[in-house]
Amino acid sequence: MYGAPHSPGTAAMTHDGIGTIETGRWPARRTAVMDWLVNGTHDERFLDRLFLELCRRLEGADVPLLRAVVILQIDNPQWSGVRAMWRRGAAAVEARMSGFDARLGASYLVSPTHDIHEGMAEVRARLWDSDPAGDPYPLYAELRADGVTDYVAWPLLFTQGRRNVVTFATDRLGGFSDDDIGLLADLVPVLAAVADVRVKNRLARTLLDTYVGPHAGEAILNGATRRGTGFTVEAAIVVVDLRGFTAISDLWPRDDVIALLNDYFDALSEPIERHGGEILKFMGDGLLAIFPDDAQAAIGAVADIRTAMAALNAGRVADGRDALGYGVGVNYGDVMYGNIGSRTRLDFTVIGPAVNVASRLEALTKEVGVPALFSGAFVERTRCGAALRRLGSYPLRGVGQPLDVYTFADGEA
Template identity: 30%
Template sequence: MNREQLDSINGWLIEQGLLGASETALVDGFCSRLRDTGLEIAQAVLFFDTLHPVQESEGVFWNVASQGRSEVREFWRHEAMRNAELWRGSPFYYMTERDLCELHIPLEGSVESQFGIIPDLIAEGHTDYFALIHKLGGESRIGEIENMCSRWSSAKPGGFKPDDLNALRILVASLALAVKAASLNQIAKSLVEVYLGRDPGRRVLEGSIERGRVETIRTVLWYSDMENYTSLSETMESGQLIAFLNDYADAVISAVHAAGGDILKLVGDGILAIFNHDDPRAAAQAALQARADAALRIEELNRRRREENLATTSVYLALHEGEVFYGNVGSDERLDFTVIGPAVNEVCRMAAMCSSIKETALASREFIALMPKEQRPAFHDLGSFHLKGVQDQKALFALRG
């Protein structure tokens, strides 16, 4: 590879990194350009850690036999033991233990190796292997994102030439920087969605961060909590309680997300969500779909817990519709992207009524008004009630079936 070709690929990486190209687009374009210069990459794999509650790391796999299109493989935290075993058997673990930044293993002739990947590559006809580790961040790193590990192999007779290896040393460093930019962008999206909710997260990343910047919307409100949380919290060991709360929250949040809702707030066992459709009637139907789905998920959770002689639970739910303020509330140092207004207070107070009136799901008159006539008989009119902190009485309806 001559200097002009080297500079061209390097310039392309810088441009794509600045434009925010994805990891797969970067790897696809990079490998294609290497091959165009005569550096015949047959397979490339990049590994890098991420910052996500359930995903530990990510790998981008490129193979010329797959039309040169890469695929992403995710490594999950619940598979940590398996992932650690794979890591300890890899060349990258060997390199980190010895503080090596590169490892070159020619694959032609008689090759003995302690690494399981090497016999696999030889069986596929590969002739050379080159691994690199690039440090990411140092003291300023985010979370556990320390390195980008990459491996490059060739099937060309004679393998990599010295100039090929030197080109990889120079260019993969630029690729690592571009991939780091893409990864940090994805981390930002993941974290704001996980901690703020999908729609609030998107709005924050689009620039809706000004304190007091809110809009008025009409939306369907959901508030739910665990039926027996208080008694469980007083009698259950903390580790078991947290595990139970996580399983319960996973069931409800998954149901809300599957129906198109957005989770805005988790307060202990309480879950505040909105269903914000152009057609409020569609929003109400989505909320009912989420309620049915959540009931099935909680039923399955309870079945598994009963088999282990563990405590079970059910959901207290309130559904309401009203006008709310949606946006940034707080101080310059600490903002929250949420909904506020009387309707929010009302739906929370409605959920608190479930226990005293022996109902598991309640709806307001405003919510019932969004139902088609043929669906309204499924809702039983319970009369009007005083809700704590609400001036006027609220008509409540039981959701049954």
């Protein structure tokens, strides 16, 4: 049969055979697993490792778990959720990401997860003594095939009204005992609290990585939040700009402009990140990136940008659209890396003459008719002259002396 729902951690609830918990009394029974979850998890940053240890401790407390699953809604540019599953004997939790269309499929719409998201307090299935013909969810056939005899799912109630899900399953003949269900139900509110903290910590890191980059995000999380604070680093600086964007944005529909920019920035960003660079900001139709750890990697990134842009433009031309022009300026030098802005709005970025030179080189690409230019300072620092050829010395606006300027030796656009 399927059990009647109850809500873990509420002021009054009944577990069959345990008796009614007096109003306001929680947990029903103090356990070593509960003590650990409340007092022993402060130093564990990662929810998957915490969940793994929780399942191992439940095994040690003779709770006959076969598998346990946490299903979380997350805020991520690429994913809408994550499903983390532990199985008996596993050395790690298996995580699987879900895309933004996951909630449109039948596997979600007819599932315990959907019903708990919609407000159900519990889903319980004693599969060992129920008729498969009466199964309300297709999931139960999968559970039966896995040897599951008893299954329970509860909401993990996070702040801001977000409902996530935890499930437990056993293969023991006769299913979970009343004591097992009571122990698990008592743990759920604490698990929700510790999971909420870690999900929000992960969210903060994800958002910082997304909007300011991993190096800047790490610095901010470590306390670099005061205006005017920062440090000096030596780095290769890369500035990229799209040609003719003003005309495109004036003439094209908004959605087409956004789609173009996304394709364009994918072609730029993936090579930069693959070669260890960090994108500090997107500036309309341009970007600013640095390579603080390996300046020489910048030349490989720019070479791959050429390849990616050539592929993008080939597809555009095949579709009857114009190819996109662009310019890249690369310099090397000291930059100030830190917080700049007003008292209430800060930007964690780089400034300095070396950044200005990279920007001037990008502008110079239009005059000399090549897509990428490198400064003499970059070539001297990285010793990559064999891959480049010198174009000559050029005066740059705001720079005292003409600078040696290089481009790719193969001369490809």
